[in-house]
Amino acid sequence: MRVHPCFLGAAAVLAVLAVPATAQQVQVYQLPPGSYPHDVAPAPDGKVWYAAQKHGAIGIFDPKTGQSREVKLGPKSAPHGVIQGPDGAAWLTDGGQNAIVRFDPKTEAIKVWKLPEDTGYTNLNTAAFDKDGVHWFTGQNGIYGRLDPKSGEVKVFKAPKGRGPYGIASTPDGEVYYVSLAGSFLGKIDRATGETKVIEPPTPNQGARRLWSDSQGRLWVSEWNSGNLSMHDPKDGSWKTWKLPGEKPRTYAVYVDERDLVWTTDWGADAVVSFDPKTEKFASYPMSAKGANVRQILGRPGEVWFPESGTERLMVIRTGETQ
Amino acid sequence: MRAGLVIAAVCAASAAHPAGDPARGERVFQYCYSCHSVDAAETATLQGPSLVGIVGRRIAAELGVEYSPALRAFAEKHGRWSEDLLDRYITEPEKVVPQTTMAFPGIEEAGERADLLAFLKTRAR
Numbered sequence: 001m002r003v004h005p006c007f008l009g010a011a012a013v014l015a016v017l018a019v020p021a022t023a024q025q026v027q028v029y030q031l032p033p034g035s036y037p038h039d040v041a042p043a044p045d046g047k048v049w050y051a052a053q054k055h056g057a058i059g060i061f062d063p064k065t066g067q068s069r070e071v072k073l074g075p076k077s078a079p080h081g082v083i084q085g086p087d088g089a090a091w092l093t094d095g096g097q098n099a100i101v102r103f104d105p106k107t108e109a110i111k112v113w114k115l116p117e118d119t120g121y122t123n124l125n126t127a128a129f130d131k132d133g134v135h136w137f138t139g140q141n142g143i144y145g146r147l148d149p150k151s152g153e154v155k156v157f158k159a160p161k162g163r164g165p166y167g168i169a170s171t172p173d174g175e176v177y178y179v180s181l182a183g184s185f186l187g188k189i190d191r192a193t194g195e196t197k198v199i200e201p202p203t204p205n206q207g208a209r210r211l212w213s214d215s216q217g218r219l220w221v222s223e224w225n226s227g228n229l230s231m232h233d234p235k236d237g238s239w240k241t242w243k244l245p246g247e248k249p250r251t252y253a254v255y256v257d258e259r260d261l262v263w264t265t266d267w268g269a270d271a272v273v274s275f276d277p278k279t280e281k282f283a284s285y286p287m288s289a290k291g292a293n294v295r296q297i298l299g300r301p302g303e304v305w306f307p308e309s310g311t312e313r314l315m316v317i318r319t320g321e322t323q
Numbered sequence: 324m325r326a327g328l329v330i331a332a333v334c335a336a337s338a339a340h341p342a343g344d345p346a347r348g349e350r351v352f353q354y355c356y357s358c359h360s361v362d363a364a365e366t367a368t369l370q371g372p373s374l375v376g377i378v379g380r381r382i383a384a385e386l387g388v389e390y391s392p393a394l395r396a397f398a399e400k401h402g403r404w405s406e407d408l409l410d411r412y413i414t415e416p417e418k419v420v421p422q423t424t425m426a427f428p429g430i431e432e433a434g435e436r437a438d439l440l441a442f443l444k445t446r447a448r
Contacts, residue, residue: 054428078428121353140357291422
């Protein structure tokens with residue numbers, strides 16, 4: 001199924017989509033020119049944060065008013081990822097500063113942890129917290145690492161197969177996995193030693209971009225090169241793989257919502273593609289324009305957010321109540 | 324008179340492109356490293372095209388690379404990557420090629436760009 005949301009520019013626009021067993025609404029919001037929202041994360045107060053990569057800032061968007069503002073993160077800042085930490089703060093992986101940055105939404109204080117000098121430029125990518133509150137991050141130049149917010153200690157590890165570490169996520173039991181785009185593997189981090197256990201996927205050279213865990217701890221992986229969505233179950237080591245619909249899909253982002261519905265973005269079709277693991281069926285929704293270039297997805301119950309880096313818009317699908 | 328013109332031309336070129344240092348440029352290349360290679364024998368599947376011989380090369384013309392529509396349109400207009408064009412592009416990619424899929428904010432410092440270009444020129448085909 002393919003349905004069309006409307007778009008109106010600066011103000012929020014509403015379109016109602018008919019999706020099996022679910023009432024859904026789509027809204028699209030225009031951000032200020034040059035904001036280039038790379039990643040997005042729901043904030044604790046109903047607002048939404050975005051990594052304004054080209055402005056070196058965190059964007060704070062209020063869906064109630066449709067307005068946004070930005071707070072600069074520091075000299076040379078160029079944030080790639082943003083997540084909400086267990087402390088309610090925004091945590092950004094800032095490639096420009098080669099640092100992890102914390103933004104306190106109450107005081108708006110910014111704290112910066114630079115990577116060790118001898119690490120060099122790492123092209124910091126994405127981050128996740130483990131069950132002990134330790135912050136783990138990836139750097140596409142071939143590293144991953146950990147920051148202990150309590151002690152401030154930063155450790156960096158060389159990734160297997162060199163360059164490529166990209167998306168990272170934690171499971172409900174607090175374990176941490178990441179994927180390698182150039183290395184085409186899924187890795188489980190031993191949180192005690194920092195070592196990576198490489199888990200080879202069934203599709204060679206699949207080009208894994210990102211991953212997310214469902215409520216059962218199964219890992220869903222978006223495969224750019226192959227155009228697949230794949231799922232690895234750590235409990236039995238199994239993999240399942242599905243090709244996205246369309247002529248030449250390019251699966252970029254992946255996220256699993258609170259109902260275990262899987263959301264992906266397909267650059268080949270400029271579309272959001274959801275996948276229901278129960279029925280193994282896809283549903284497709286177009287982005288607000290061609291070249292929307294959604295690189296990441298994140299949500300909170302009832303909302304799935306999509307940062308359109310190509311159009312500098314935020315799109316949300318309000319999933320409503322499951323019938 | 325002729326010598327004077329040559330000197331003036333050299334000065335003008337130098338002003339446009341300050342002499343870069345290839346050794347420093349190799350370090351600047353770390354900005355590009357995750358997606359691009361300068362190794363002609365590279366076997367890894369990277370998201371960006373090889374940068375071997377990029378200076379003077381036809382834009383968006385490497386075999387097996389899926390370029391964005393934006394860069395393909397840019398190629399039709401500009402043809403080849405001159406040093407000046409590359410310098411402008413890596414300063415602010417999105418400004419020079421709107422909707423390029425290269426997710427890189429750019430290199431602000433002219434010295435770093437000059438070093439990078441000097442390094443890339445050493446990686447001719």
